[in-house]
């Protein structure tokens with residue numbers, strides 16, 4: 001569970017969504033904080049195989065991080081839905097199922113035919129391109145904007161060669177080392193000479 005997820009739990013946001021990987025297959029987990037419910041959606045329809053494990057992991061995560069002492073009873077919910085028809089569209093379908101569930105509360109209208117998968121991929125590609133934002137705001141090493149760690153101040157250092165930025169922490173140099181006339185060159189620039 002990532003730091004972002006932990007933070008959301010801590011702030012008791014009503015919704016928490018995530019994508020999980022077991023056996024290299026993707027499935028969706030949506031946590032409804034206010035209803036104490038974990039929604040599990042597996043494009044292949046194999047929810048029963050690991051639903052108990054998901055619920056058990058979630059319970060111990062909450063117990064360890066937020067709900068210490070208080071014994072909330074968590075339920076797991078699954079739905080009937082169309083099944084994935086190929087071996088490669090689990091990621092697309094997971095997104096699609098999650099989106100449908102969050103907007104309408106049901107997932108039985110999600111289509112899994114090759115044609116609808118193709119359309120969905122195109123739509124996702126378009127959305128990614130529209131929302132890619134300013135690449136300069138992301139760390140060139142971890143590709144994230146914020147660090148996962150609990151550090152409150154985020155220090156960044158600029159590559160003298162390509163002028164892009166990296167989290168100080170991600171460079172593995174100490175702040176001390178980087179503060180004295182240090183010329184930082186990112187890995188990519190080093191490799192490219």
Ligand SMILES: [Zn+2]
Nearest residue numbers: 139142167170
């Ligand atoms: Zn970073």
Ligand SMILES: [Zn+2]
Nearest residue numbers: 159162186189
């Ligand atoms: Zn560079």
